[in-house]
Amino acid sequence: MRFPLFLAVISAFCVLDAKESCGQQAGEAKPAAAVSYYRSVRPILQRNCSGCHFAGKREGGLSVTSVAELLKGGDGGAAAVTGKPDEGTLIGNVSGEDPEMPLNGTPLKPEQVLVLRTWIEQGCIDDTPPAVEKVVSAENPPVYTRSPLVTSLDYSPDGRLLAVTGYHEVLLHTLDGSAPPRRLIGRAQRIESVAFSPNGELLAVAGGTPALFGELQLWNVAEGKLLHSLTIGTDSLFGASFSDDGSLVSVGGADNRLRVIRVESGEQQMRMDAHADWVLGTAFSLKNDHVISVSRDRSMKLSIVSNGQFVDNITSITPGALKGGLADVQRLPGAEEVLAGGADGEPRLYKIFREKARQIGDDFNLIRAYRRFEGRVTDLDISKSGALFVAGSSGAVTGAARVYTTADPNKVVDLPGISGPVFAVSMRPDEAQAAVAGFDGIVRLFNTTTGQLESEFSAAPLTSATAQK
Numbered sequence: 147m148r149f150p151l152f153l154a155v156i157s158a159f160c161v162l163d164a165k166e167s168c169g170q171q172a173g174e175a176k177p178a179a180a181v182s183y184y185r186s187v188r189p190i191l192q193r194n195c196s197g198c199h200f201a202g203k204r205e206g207g208l209s210v211t212s213v214a215e216l217l218k219g220g221d222g223g224a225a226a227v228t229g230k231p232d233e234g235t236l237i238g239n240v241s242g243e244d245p246e247m248p249l250n251g252t253p254l255k256p257e258q259v260l261v262l263r264t265w266i267e268q269g270c271i272d273d274t275p276p277a278v279e280k281v282v283s284a285e286n287p288p289v290y291t292r293s294p295l296v297t298s299l300d301y302s303p304d305g306r307l308l309a310v311t312g313y314h315e316v317l318l319h320t321l322d323g324s325a326p327p328r329r330l331i332g333r334a335q336r337i338e339s340v341a342f343s344p345n346g347e348l349l350a351v352a353g354g355t356p357a358l359f360g361e362l363q364l365w366n367v368a369e370g371k372l373l374h375s376l377t378i379g380t381d382s383l384f385g386a387s388f389s390d391d392g393s394l395v396s397v398g399g400a401d402n403r404l405r406v407i408r409v410e411s412g413e414q415q416m417r418m419d420a421h422a423d424w425v426l427g428t429a430f431s432l433k434n435d436h437v438i439s440v441s442r443d444r445s446m447k448l449s450i451v452s453n454g455q456f457v458d459n460i461t462s463i464t465p466g467a468l469k470g471g472l473a474d475v476q477r478l479p480g481a482e483e484v485l486a487g488g489a490d491g492e493p494r495l496y497k498i499f500r501e502k503a504r505q506i507g508d509d510f511n512l513i514r515a516y517r518r519f520e521g522r523v524t525d526l527d528i529s530k531s532g533a534l535f536v537a538g539s540s541g542a543v544t545g546a547a548r549v550y551t552t553a554d555p556n557k558v559v560d561l562p563g564i565s566g567p568v569f570a571v572s573m574r575p576d577e578a579q580a581a582v583a584g585f586d587g588i589v590r591l592f593n594t595t596t597g598q599l600e601s602e603f604s605a606a607p608l609t610s611a612t613a614q615k
Contacts, residue, residue: 181265183213184274190258192333193359194240194248197377200283200333208235211281211333213272231266250413251377282314284331293587293604298339298525299572301581302367303346308572308581310589311337312606316351318367319589319603326607328370334361338384342367343392348409350395354382360399362386362407374412378405385427385474389434394451396437398425404439406451416454420447427474431498432482438498442471446486448498460484460496462509474525478552479532483513485552487523492516493537493550516555519546524569524584528552529577534594536580540567547571547582549594559597564590 181187191210198205199220208220216226219235227233239247241259248254254262265271282288290312300309308319310327314335317327334353341350349367354360360383364374381400388395394415396406404425406415423442430437430451438460440446446460461472470489477484478495487493493516500511521541528535538547545568551557561582568584573594583589583605590602 180271181261181268182273183265183271186261187265188274189358190254190261192355193377193380194251194254194258196333197359197361197375198249200281200375203372203375213270213274217270226266226270228270229267231263234266237263237266282331282333284329287329287331288313288315288606290604290606290608293608294606295585295587296570296583296589296605297337299570299581299583299589300340300342300349300527301572301574302342303344303575305575307342307367308589309340309342309349310583310605311340311353311570313337315606316340316349316365317606318349321591330363330365330370330372332361332363332372332375334359334363334382336382338382339386339397341386341388341395343388343409344390345392348373348388348392350386350388350397352383352386352397354379354400356382356400360397360401362395362397364395364409364412376407376412379403384425385439387428387430389430389451390432391434394430394434396428396430396439398428398439398441400424402441402443404428404437404447404449406437406454416449416451418447418449418454418456420449420456421445423471427472427476427486429475429477429484431477432480436498438475438477438484440472440475440486440488444471444488446472446475446484446496458500458504460498460500460511461486462512470522473523476526476528476535478528479530481532485526485528485535487526487537489522491519491522491539493523493526493535495552514555516550517548517558519548521545521567524567525571527571527573527580529573530575531577534573534577536571536573536582536594538568538571538582538584540569540584543567545584547580547592549580549592549597559594561590561592561597561599563599 195210199208199210206220209215219225222235224234225236231237240254245253294312298311310317315329315331319327335355337353339352349365351363359377360379362376379401383397383399385398402421404418421441425439425441427440448457472488475484475486482498495513497511519539521539524540525538536549547561547568549559566585570583572581580592580594587605591600
């Protein structure tokens with residue numbers, strides 16, 4: 147009896163729909179459905195406009211991070227005028243045959259412009275949930291009730307600062323304890339990777355807001371000034387890495403792409419699309435003319451910086467040679483060699499360039515493999531001399547970290563007292579100390595020779611009520 151009942155219900159709806167249609171005048175348009183700011187307008191602005199127009203970077207005096215900011219406008223006046231889409235600056239800037247905005251970006255689709263126009267016509271109604279009304283900014287920094295998960299760490303080249311990821315921000319900790327951490331707050335919710343430039347003057351920050359946009363931030367470290375906020379793609383970015391001269395920075399993405407960006411201009415130097423899954427780590431070759439990328443697709447690829455041409459798979463292409471995806475890659479200082487690790491838990495050192503013809507089944511570029519973790523390798527960092535490297539690992543609920551001697555796979559120092567998953571490691575330039583952090587949000591500093599824990603601290607400042615518990 148269910149099938150006939152289903153047909154009866156469908157027939158009834160069809161009759162009702164027909165009656166409604168007959169009641170309309172010929173050519174009369176149905177009223178436009180209500181457009182939600184939070185669900186429809188906000189994602190368009192976040193993805194296409196907020197890279198240049200948010201609290202930390204008000205190009206033209208404009209922020210588009212809230213309805214109030216749109217109504218307030220910038221140097222050219224209100225971006226949106228309630229009920230009058232053609233009187234604000236927003237619609238005029240994003241529509242037409244050659245729209246002015248997004249600057250140097252892909253123009254909005256006609257249907258996206260229509261969403262913005264309709265929302266303004268309907269009165270610029272703000273349906274932002276109360277829980278997310280406050281926009282994170284330097285004036286309204288994140289408040290932590292517990293230490294945040296840490297996804298990336300990096301020591302400055304002089305060893306005085308440690309960059310630590312947080313929510314919407316990177317915290318610069320002074321290791322001598324002389325000052326509270328400086329907070330570099332941006333618009334990306336998730337920060338996935340941080341990297342100091344070779345001279346320590348800049349910090350590259352890769353991340354994004356998942357399923358909305360990827361973002362690469364470039365900060366002046368001394369001034370705490372945001373130089374570039376580059377919206378790239380529609381999902382998070384990973385694995386930021388500088389070229390040795392600091393003129394280029396490479397990033398991977400959840401869109402399966404590798405990109406190289408010119409630091410001074412923020413323009414894209416190249417893009418490589420040969421990966422079949424998320425690109426999680428990148429590194430430049432010794433001469434900076436090639437870039438290496440690793441991915442969840444179980445491959446490590448070599449590409450040309452000047453034009454993005456894919457050259458070769460550095461790892462074996464034999465099915466099953468790698469037991470899972472790769473999470474990170476680091477170049478050995480002064481050598482055309484890279485260290486990589488991933489899901490199989492085994493750090494490996496490879497030659498970058500193949501010296502003989504590939505044969506199915508070979509892994510010719512492999513130099514040596516190191517003691518395997520029980521969990522997957524999540525992060526790697528090589529010392530400035532290349533003599534040591536630190537590796538972190540995570541399992542379902544456990545984690546570990548070790549300091550390896552690069553030239554001797556049997557010489558390993560286990561770092562004790564780690565109970566949860568490790569997602570981030572960094573080696574101080576003088577090789578005497580390694581930083582480890584992850585799921586519990588506690589940054590631990592270890593002596594690399596003895597493995598002794600020297601100090602530990604929360605990745606981010608906690609509220610006083612929480613800190614007293």
